[in-house]
Amino acid sequence: MKAIVHTNPKGMEGMKVQSFESPVLKDDEVKVQLKAAGLNHRDLFVLHRHGEDEGPFVVGSDGAGIVMEIGSSVTGVSVGDEVVINPGLGWQKNSPAPPEGFGILGYPSNGTFAEEVAVPSNQVEPKPEHLSWEEAGVLPLAALTAYRALFTRGNLQEGDHLLLPGVGSGVITFILQYAKAVGAKVTVTSRSEEKRNQALKLGADDAIDSESDWIEAMNGEKADLVIESVGAATFPKSLDQVKPGGTVVTFGASAGDEITINIRNFFYGQYNLLGSTMGSHEEFKEMLTFIKKYNIKPVMDRTFSLDEAHEAFKRLEDAKQFGKIGFTI
Structure with a gap:
């Protein structure tokens, strides 16, 4: 063959x-x-x-x-x-x-x-x-990875605000569609204007430049759930965008797998950090x-x-x- x-x-x-x-x-x-x-x-x-x-x-x-x-x-x-x-x-x-x-x-x-x-x-x-x-x-x-990360691990609910850094991958495009199907609000990021526009056409509520000030771009609004697959290049900014008591699910590290976080801020924020795979x-x-x-x-x-x-x-x-x-x- x-x-x-x-x-x-x-x-x-x-x-x-x-x-x-x-x-x-x-x-x-x-x-x-x-x-x-x-x-x-x-x-x-x-x-x-x-x-x-x-x-x-x-x-x-x-x-x-x-x-x-x-x-x-x-x-x-x-x-x-x-x-x-x-x-x-x-x-x-x-x-x-x-x-x-x-x-x-x-x-x-x-x-x-x-x-x-x-x-x-x-x-x-x-x-x-x-x-x-x-x-x-x-x-x-990709569809299975997206399903477990979003629902089994992330426990996304109708009305939740989901942040998806680095839109464009197969998994992230599935997550975007899944989240919109159940009535969530979705914000995506990308350095590529073309990919941001494609995400908006797919149903994203907002698409921001990955290299911009995310806090300003999101008008100070925080996310209930962030699903991270980029890694070191975006993880600190992702964590800054989570509501107190919110959750970060990570399933990939395409742009580096070593990060530093402020532990005191993390436990005061009562954040959840969950891994997921397949x-x-x-x-x-x-x-x-x-x-x-x-x-x-x-x-x-x-x-x-x-x-x-x-x-x-x-x-x-x-x-x-x-x-x-x-x-x-």
Whole structure:
């Protein structure tokens, strides 16, 4: 099969499109003929984590396609089913944190940037009918991450004011749509005027320049909840914008992971600081029900063929995207 494979050296230099052995099915797995897949920042990170002593692997966590074969012990899934793949492995029931052994498809296991992939049968769910193949292919990781961060961890309620620094990523565009669906007020930030305008068109109530004075730009209004994925570049300003007793949920650190905070101000402010990552399969099913109820679709940036892998990865690395980058397979 054709696949995007990483060997060595580290980074994109070690990535190429080539023929790769078709997956061998285990008893509890299904083999999916992939129709589309989605690119995530994790796919960039694993190109640098891949050790020189490790063998080649197929990159990619997100995907959707048609079940082409099932293992001997599989029930509840049939050949011909149209499915989306939950890339979070080994986390079935909701819990305060991922269980020991939790992993993500696409490193060290072979992933979805290929014509076929084998996954445990309990990792697939029916493809939402209102989504195209490209939309379904980019959905899973970002939509699940957004759902847990906003609802399970952030406990967003109707009427809450949500602040989203660094709008543009797939996860943040999902969070924006989710929050508006349940009646929250949403303020976003970005250095890019184009991305601010796109966020307003998507439903944001206000969009401010990340490099401006946030207190002035928000007219002194504080947020009930901030969801942080940028990291060191914005975190201190984000914390300054939280109401006393408010919450910051963080799931990423694309612009640095070391910060300094004033502990005295933090405990006097009675703030909550919560981490979040991915989500359980239970939450994955809840997320699918939610997006179907509110007719939510991924914001599509661009789609590429597998042969255009380097162009797609470079667009993500340069943060040029608004929404999700996908592969049509």
